[in-house]
Amino acid sequence: MRLLLSIVFITILCVNNSFSHEAWILTHNEVVNLSKKEAPELFLNKYILFSVFLISYFLIYSLILFEKYILNYENKIFQNVKIYSKSFGPMILRWGIAINIGLGAMGALPRHGVKLWSSPTLFVPDMQLNLLTGDWQWLSILCIGLSLFLCLGLFSRWVSLLVIVLSFYSVFLFGERFMMYYALHFIAPALIIMYYGGGKLALDGLFKIQTNKLIHLSEEKFWKIIQLMAGFTFVALAVGVKLLQPTLIIAILEHAGLSFFGIPTPIAALIMMLIELLAGLLLAFGFYVRPIAAFLIGAFTFFAIVLGETPLFHANLYALMFVFLLRGGSRLSFIGYFQKIHFPKWKHKNA
Numbered sequence: 001m002r003l004l005l006s007i008v009f010i011t012i013l014c015v016n017n018s019f020s021h022e023a024w025i026l027t028h029n030e031v032v033n034l035s036k037k038e039a040p041e042l043f044l045n046k047y048i049l050f051s052v053f054l055i056s057y058f059l060i061y062s063l064i065l066f067e068k069y070i071l072n073y074e075n076k077i078f079q080n081v082k083i084y085s086k087s088f089g090p091m092i093l094r095w096g097i098a099i100n101i102g103l104g105a106m107g108a109l110p111r112h113g114v115k116l117w118s119s120p121t122l123f124v125p126d127m128q129l130n131l132l133t134g135d136w137q138w139l140s141i142l143c144i145g146l147s148l149f150l151c152l153g154l155f156s157r158w159v160s161l162l163v164i165v166l167s168f169y170s171v172f173l174f175g176e177r178f179m180m181y182y183a184l185h186f187i188a189p190a191l192i193i194m195y196y197g198g199g200k201l202a203l204d205g206l207f208k209i210q211t212n213k214l215i216h217l218s219e220e221k222f223w224k225i226i227q228l229m230a231g232f233t234f235v236a237l238a239v240g241v242k243l244l245q246p247t248l249i250i251a252i253l254e255h256a257g258l259s260f261f262g263i264p265t266p267i268a269a270l271i272m273m274l275i276e277l278l279a280g281l282l283l284a285f286g287f288y289v290r291p292i293a294a295f296l297i298g299a300f301t302f303f304a305i306v307l308g309e310t311p312l313f314h315a316n317l318y319a320l321m322f323v324f325l326l327r328g329g330s331r332l333s334f335i336g337y338f339q340k341i342h343f344p345k346w347k348h349k350n351a
Contacts, residue, residue, distance in 0.1 A: 025252060025309055027113035034247040040266040043246045052274055060281055067287050074290060078328060085327035090199030093189040094150040096319025097163060099312055100124070100186070102147025105140040109312060123167070124182050125313065127174050142166070153202025157211045160193040180236045184229040189320050191215065191229075195222055223330040224286065230320060231284025234276055242273035249273075256306050289329030293321040 026034070042048060103109050104121040111125035120129045120140045129136040146166070149159045167186050171179045195215045198204045204211070215222065242249050249269045260268045279292050297318060304311040311318065 025112045025307055026248065028111075030251065031248065034251050035245060037247045039246050040250070042266045042270060043243065049243075052270065056274060056277060056281075059278060060285075063278075063282065064285070064287055074328070078290065078326075081326055082328060085323055086196050087200045089323040089326055090156070090193045090196045091153070091201055092199075092319045092322050093193055093316075094153060094156065094198060094202070096315040096317075097160075097186065097189055098147035098150040099315035101143040101163070101166075102151075103312065105129075105143035105147070109310070112309075122170055122173070123178075123186055127170065127178065127182075132173060153198035153204050154207075155209060155211065156198030156202055156204055157194050157214050160190040161214065163187075163190040164194075180240060181233065184233045185320065186316055188226050188229040189316055189323075191222075192226060192320075192323065220330045223327070224332055227286050227289065227329060228284050228332075230324075231280045231282070234280030234283065236280075238273050238276035238280060242269060242276065246270070246273075252307065258306060283324075283329075284332075286329035286331040289324050289327075293324035297321050297325070 100109070100123055104123060104125070107117040107120045109121060109125055110116060110119050111121075111128070114125075114128070120136075121127050122129055122139060122143065129139055143166075146159055146162060149155060150163075164187050167178075167183045167190075171183060193199075195213070195217075197211070203209075217225075246266065246269050249272065250265050253265050253268060258268075260271075263271070279296065282288050283292050300314045300318060300321075301311060303309075304314070
């Protein structure tokens with residue numbers, strides 16, 4: 001319980017202004033106006049919120065206990081697939097990152113209300129370069145160049161390192177919200193490419209470009225770090241946006257006319273927050289990684305269809321979840337004791 005509350009508490013402390021994917025499909029004026037609007041009573045009631053986090057704790061605890069009973073079946077199904085995470089995985093990641101930074105730099109992935117090709121962006125739609133003061137055009141050229149190198153698989157490890165450097169530079173340009181909600185979802189895929197290289201169809205292999213391994217960690221330790229990065233960002237999005245700024249997600253649901261079995265929109269938004277929170281925590285801990293990856297791929301696709309947005313907004317996450325689906329997870333050692341708990345066996349005593 002203390003671990004769950006600590007993660008949520010730290011996330012709340014780190015959060016400032018709430019912007020994320022919701023800002024991609026709402027206009028700037030809508031975001032500003034909705035940010036000033038008071039949240040529904042459901043999100044202000046401390047007893048309800050405490051109950052939600054208590055439910056989260058017991059759900060996570062129960063899921064961790066029962067995962068060992070399905071893990072054997074999962075491993076049998078994917079036993080011949082895991083090896084491809086080292087070859088096809090980096091290839092998909094290269095293309096996913098290249099789509100985000102390349103098309104974004106050309107203005108092909110604008111936020112809602114912005115004309116196509118008119119506003120180059122950095123990594124994500126609400127990071128509009130033309131809103132920066134000073135000369136930013138060199139950033140667009142750099143991003144297009146990086147995307148080309150990633151697509152071709154040339155100097156893959158070093159180009160991925162540049163993507164990570166650019167991610168940290170973006171924090172300097174756009175503030176801490178980029179680090180909280182976006183950066184780690186680009187840094188994590190780039191780290192995987194740095195670890196394994198460019199993978200299949202990379203010109204590094206064709207031209208026999210040898211690059212030294214830039215990360216010297218065991219695979220288990222490395223993947224635990226990747227899971228923490230991916231999972232923590234989903235937790236930050238759940239708490240920082242859907243919990244602390246629910247008017248944004250409620251407006252999106254209302255615009256799309258989504259009705260989840262007649263559930264009132266504020267309750268549906270709270271349930272969405274809880275699901276994203278649980279998915280992020282379990283992913284960070286290394287539990288149900290493949291099911292969560294499959295679920296998130298489905299969720300990205302579903303909302304892209306119903307909201308009329310392009311799936312390319314999430315190209316980096318599609319790629320990262322695909323790799324998680326191939327490889328599976330690595331459990332964090334400090335919570336492994338949960339699965340050592342055995343339920344008592346009741347024996348019938350003859351009278």
